[in-house]
Amino acid sequence: MEFMRRHTGFVYAALLASALSACSGQKDAAQGLVWEIAATVSAAEPEAAKYVPEQLNDVRAKLTDLRASFDKRDYAGVMAAAPAVLAAAQSLATDAAAKKDQILKAKNDAWTNLAVVLPDEVTALQNRVDQLSTKKPAKKAAKATPKGTPSGTPSGTPSGTPSGADLAAVGAAMADITSLWSKAQATFAGGNLDEAVATANEVKSKADALAVTLKMDPARGAGAT
Numbered sequence: 684m685e686f687m688r689r690h691t692g693f694v695y696a697a698l699l700a701s702a703l704s705a706c707s708g709q710k711d712a713a714q715g716l717v718w719e720i721a722a723t724v725s726a727a728e729p730e731a732a733k734y735v736p737e738q739l740n741d742v743r744a745k746l747t748d749l750r751a752s753f754d755k756r757d758y759a760g761v762m763a764a765a766p767a768v769l770a771a772a773q774s775l776a777t778d779a780a781a782k783k784d785q786i787l788k789a790k791n792d793a794w795t796n797l798a799v800v801l802p803d804e805v806t807a808l809q810n811r812v813d814q815l816s817t818k819k820p821a822k823k824a825a826k827a828t829p830k831g832t833p834s835g836t837p838s839g840t841p842s843g844t845p846s847g848a849d850l851a852a853v854g855a856a857m858a859d860i861t862s863l864w865s866k867a868q869a870t871f872a873g874g875n876l877d878e879a880v881a882t883a884n885e886v887k888s889k890a891d892a893l894a895v896t897l898k899m900d901p902a903r904g905a906g907a908t
Contacts, residue, residue, distance in 0.1 A: 713758040716765035717749050720772050727775035734782035735775065742771050790880050794871060797883040804890050805864055811897050812857045815850055856893050860886055 724742055731739040745768045752760045863886045871879035894900065 709758040709762065710756075713753055713761035713765070716762065716769065717746070717753055720746055720749065720765065720769050723769065723772040724775065727772070727779065730779040730783065731775040734779040734786070738771075738778060739775060742768065742775060745771065787876070790876050793880050794876065794883065797867075797880070797887060798871075801864060801883060801886055801890065804894070805860060805886070807899065808857060808860065808890060808893055808897070811899060812853055815897075816854065853893065853896065856889065856896075860889050860893065863889070 720742075724739075724746060728739065745764075749761050749765060749768060752764070863882055867879050867882035867886060870882060
């Protein structure tokens, strides 16, 4: 009887040791997977936050769930779910790089288009402003307004021609456009494509507005509408 009790005790001890060993091995494997996912997310995080933020947040949430399961000692659950989360974490870097390339191409295309259109438009506007600035002042209107002259329009002053005060504003607007376009070109040469495109778009907006003021066609860059 004593032998049987000892033998049974040894069997129980062996089974317990085996179970503890299996549990420990499962814990280590689960912990290793969680650490690997966390390291993968951390490495991809800077670019992923810029270009695929929603995807990054989804992986972060899943990693948080895995950690919660690990803390509850659900190692089997962690090991079952971890491979899919690891694959999603590994996709962050490649997906962010692809999105970055897509955005870069779009901005390059935008700059190329603006660099073709803006020089002609800016030059045409400058020519028009110079032309207006060098025109001789209009003759003073006669006391009696000639028959057929629109009310409020002095005789000898072409309709749509800016007055002296307006011409000063036009000159200031033109100077601003020229300065901004020089800045955009310098920024592009310096390698800052984002700022170059943003500045060039600002130039285009202001140039189009000035073209309307001067009765010009922005699409053609020159010529009255």
